[in-house]
Amino acid sequence: xxxxxxxxxxxxxxxxxxxxxxxxxxxxxxxxxSITLDAATTETTSxxxxxSSGNTLLIRRYDAGQTGCVVFFPGQHGGITTxxxxxxxxxxxxxxxxxxxxxxxxxxxxGNAQLASLQPxxxxxxxxxxxxxxxxxxxxxxxxxxxxxxxxxxKTDATAGLILESAAPSLSVAVTRSLQVKWYLYPLAALPxxxxxxxxxxxTEALTSIPDVPVVIFQGTADTQTPIADLQIPHALPTHVxxxxxxxxxxxxTYLLADKIYIETLLQLLSDSSKKD
Numbered sequence: 001x002x003x004x005x006x007x008x009x010x011x012x013x014x015x016x017x018x019x020x021x022x023x024x025x026x027x028x029x030x031x032x033x034s035i036t037l038d039a040a041t042t043e044t045t046s047x048x049x050x051x052s053s054g055n056t057l058l059i060r061r062y063d064a065g066q067t068g069c070v071v072f073f074p075g076q077h078g079g080i081t082t083x084x085x086x087x088x089x090x091x092x093x094x095x096x097x098x099x100x101x102x103x104x105x106x107x108x109x110x111g112n113a114q115l116a117s118l119q120p121x122x123x124x125x126x127x128x129x130x131x132x133x134x135x136x137x138x139x140x141x142x143x144x145x146x147x148x149x150x151x152x153x154x155k156t157d158a159t160a161g162l163i164l165e166s167a168a169p170s171l172s173v174a175v176t177r178s179l180q181v182k183w184y185l186y187p188l189a190a191l192p193x194x195x196x197x198x199x200x201x202x203x204t205e206a207l208t209s210i211p212d213v214p215v216v217i218f219q220g221t222a223d224t225q226t227p228i229a230d231l232q233i234p235h236a237l238p239t240h241v242x243x244x245x246x247x248x249x250x251x252x253x254t255y256l257l258a259d260k261i262y263i264e265t266l267l268q269l270l271s272d273s274s275k276k277d
Contacts, residue, residue, distance in 0.1 A: 019188045023175070023196045031145060032113035035078040035106040042084050043100075048109070049124040055104035055111030057121040059129070062088050065095030068160070068270040069133035071126070072098055073153075075144030075166070078106035087255060094263050099129050101146075115201065119152060126157045136160050136273040139266055142167070143255060144226065145174070147217075151206035154213055161214040161269035162207075163262070166251050168226045169236040170194070170202035177225060207238045214272070215241040216265050218258045220249020 022030070043060035050056045060080065070091055074083065080102060088098050103118065104111035129138070135158035142150030147167035154162050168174035172194035179189040194200045207215060217237075219228040230236065231243050244265075246258045255262060 028114040031076050032103055037108050039081045049121050056109045057125055058102040058109035059125050060100045062098040064092035064097050067095030068137040069097045071140050072100040073142035073146030073150040075146050080107040122153050139269050148201050151203050155206050160273035163216050163266055165218040165255050166226050167217050169230055170200055172200045173230050211240050217243045218246050220246045220254035222248050223251045225251040
């Protein structure tokens with residue numbers, strides 16, 4: 001019996017130890033898996049920025065009218081060709097030029113993405129984008145993990161506003177939800193994830209210091225990956241953030257179901273920004 005107990009204790013220690021190591025040192029590879037292009041892309045033009053390690057952030061530009069510009073931050077699985085068919089045409093029909101990011105290792109961008117090193121790359125890209133689009137005519141749009149990246153970008157780069165979709169309030173909450181999905185990882189959700197992570201990125205941390213930047217989050221009521229309930233917990237979000245519930249929306253289709261109000265809100269942000277000037 002003692003031998004069995006010791007074996008179980010050893011296995012449990014290894015189980016937890018591997019999980020803690022992965023959260024502390026190997027999370028980036030899970031957050032940003034390698035994604036290859038599944039078809040030719042249709043951008044008007046593109047440019048890229050590269051860090052000293054050879055990691056490249058690729059920015060595709062889709063020209064339209066003079067209404068304004070959108071900088072689009074995709075989720076952790078990229079998917080540029082999907083957005084080219086399902087989202088960008090609606091934005092361009094509204095007269096919006098789209099700048100879509102591809103993270104290192106995804107959708108034609110070289111290297112490996114890391115949360116800590118992405119922000120300097122995004123900052124470089126924003127400098128180039130702002131040569132074409134002024135801050136008051138630019139809205140940052142982020143979905144899923146891209147919502148967090150867009151929020152931190154707004155913290156350092158002026159913008160007319162933020163539209164986020166299928167967002168988690170913090171990295172620790174997102175990790176906890178992903179652990180709960182698989183039965184063999186479910187027990188790990190009880191770990192103090194927020195204290196284990198090297199940095200617990202959060203919308204509150206990113207947005208509290210910029211209360212004058214309007215933020216609208218579209219969240220599906222049927223989203224089990226980033227449930228709307230997580231955004232409704234007290235102090236999960238700064239008070240100036242508005243959450244729009246999208247009835248029946250899942251993590252995959254909320255932006256499609258909210259198409260009309262999504263575009264209307266974006267245009268309203270640009271209109272309000274221009275009136276301030």
